[in-house]
Amino acid sequence: MQEAASPLYAILGNRTKALALLAIMLPVLLVTIDNTILNFALPRIAVALNPSAAGQLWMIDAYSLVLAGLLVTMGGTGDRVGHRRMLFIGCGGFAVVSLLLALSVHAWQLICGRALLGIFGAMILPATLALIRSAFSDREERRVAVAVWATCLTLGSALGPLLGGVLLQFFDWPSVFLVALPFLLPVLVLAPSLNETQRQPGGSADYLSILLSLGAMTGVMLALKHGATTGIDLQALLLLVAGVGLGLLFVRRQFRLEEPLLDLRLFRNTSFSVCIAVNLVSLGLLIGFIFFATQLLQLVFGMAPLAASLILVPGQVLAIIAGMAVVPLARNVAPNRLLAACLLLGALAFAVMALVQASVVSVCVAFVLLNISVAAITTVSNDLVLSSVPAERAGSASSVSETAYEVGVVLGTTLIGGAVAALYRLSLVLPEGLSDEATRAAATLGGARTVSSGEHAAALLQAADAAFREGVSLTSAAVALTVLAFALLTLRCLRSPS
Incomplete structure (x- = not known):
């Protein structure tokens, strides 16, 4: 740890470099916090703005979909x-x-605003990782800066529920949007002093490629989300075919352009390709875990939002430590072994949820294991991504890496959350005598609680809680086995960049 700390002390001891690091890290924290903070405020927003069920989903998804697509x-x-x-x-x-957004009075305003946030967030994330390369020319200092960046990326996603719980304990829902201001105002002051990145010569962006990229990402993600929530039907298949078709057109166009929007030759580097896949999987695990863990803590265990968010604090603290502590290991351990070991730790986190009866303690322990895993993965993989490409392609490489993260956010919620919801419905054994309205509402854990009154209340709550625990356990077992296989694949395929 002392070896890793020396370059960090060198950065913090240099005022210019310390301020550059601050200007780069604050927006990373905010953009990733916005992935998860709205979940805690959604019940109050639903009361205040009265959106439809589809509108509530779009409030969450519009940000990540646009961010990933751009x-x-x-x-x-x-x-x-x-x-x-x-x-x-x-x-x-x-x-x-x-x-x-804090001034919104209609649901459509909030949905459109979240989509706009996705556009500006897409400008921020690639810039931060690319600016690390221009701000820190020394390899060891850059490796530590990437570690701090990666820790902020992981910490932001995990910090969203905690910050949301604290704000909603004392303020109303607009506070989750106003929290952006103290993060971004210092960056606007410090950004002009940063060293500009090396520019790649070329003309204007290819707007057809932009549309094809956005359409492909949106089509595939909507297909997966629709299939996970309502089942695989004609609409899901049409969306998937449209997304894949646009994606193939995008790839074909990039190979034909002299100055492509995305240089697909980057993927010829095995280290780059494997690290992109590892990034996607790791954040998908984290977001998927948070999705069902918050429901366990608040709905099954009956904890208040603030108390539930505090259960996640040990994992968040250890994520910071792990993101920095892995730096000296990265110098001495082969990257394929290190990333495979981190993936195994993530698989262990889900194995805990699969094999141990769900409780506050098991959620806390699993979240600690998962945060250590994801923080270490993010540090190592992003250092490899930056090291495996030419300096003038750092922005493109980092944007692909961050696209993988945002795709992971959507896939984590869609696949892991969708699996838990589907298994919940299959495992749910309702007490006899329920009304049709109560039966329909009980299709979700939250809905079961809204109709849990009368003579069947206790039996309905018990059945819903048992079904949700069963869904979490079976899904976690499947995830653990999948990640185990992916860890073995990473161990075999990844090689250190030259």
């Missing part, structure tokens, strides 16, 4: 116009839209 575009654009400029524009736009 990350590659914004990374390539930043390579051309400069990532410092992209960071400044992104942070300014994010701050203005966040302020307007």
Whole structure:
């Protein structure tokens, strides 16, 4: 740890580098916090704005869908116009839209605002990782800066529920949007002093490629979400075919362009390709776990939002430690072995949820294991991503890496959350004598609680809790086995970059 700390002390001891690190890390924290913070505020927003059920889903998903769809575009654009400029524009736009969202009086305003946040968030994330390369020329300092960046990326997603619980304990729902201002205002002051990245010569962005990229990402994600929530039907298949078709057109166009939006030759590097896959899987595990863990803590165990968020604090603290402590290990341990070991730790976290009866303690322990795993993975994989590409392609490489994270966010909620919900419905044994309305409402854990009154209340709650525990246990077992197989694949395929 002392070896890892020396470059960190060198950074913190240099005022210019310390301020550069601060300007890069604050927006990373905010953009990833926004992935999860809204979940805690959604019940109050539903009361205040009265959105439809579909509207509530779009409030959550609009941000991640747009963010994931535009990350590659914004990374390539930043390579051309400069990532410092992209960071400044992104942070300014994010701050203005966040302020307007706090003033929303209609559900459609909130949905559109969340989509706009996704656009500006897509400007921010690739810029931050690319600016690390221009701000820290020393390899060891850059490795530590990447470790801090990776820790912020992991910590932000985990911190969202905690921050949401604290804010809603004392303030109303607009506070979850106003929290963006103290994160971004210092960045707007410090960003002009950052070293601009090396620009890649080229003309303007190819707008058809942008549309094809956004359409492909959106189509595939909507297909997966629809299939997980309502089943595989014609609509899901049409969305999937449309997304894959647009994706193939995007790939074909990139190979034909002299100056492609995304240089697909990056994927010829095995280290780069494997690290992108590991990034996607790791954040999907984290977000999927948070999705069902918050329901366990609040609905099954009956904890208040603030108390439930505090259960996650040990994992968040150890994520910070793990993200930094893995730096000296990365110097001495082969990356395939290190990443495979981290994936095994993530598989162990889900094995705990599968094999041990769900309780506050088991959720806390599993979250600790998972956070250590994801924090270490993020540090190692992103250092490999930056090291495996030329300097002028850092923005494109980082945008692909961050796209994997945002796809992981959607897939974690869709696949893991969808599996838990589907298994809950299959395992649910309702007491006899329920009304049709109560039977329909009991199809979700939250719905079962809204109709749990009268003579069947106790039996309904007991059945719903048991079914949800069963869904969590079976899903966790499947996830643990899948991650175990993926860890073995990583061990075999990953090689250190030259």
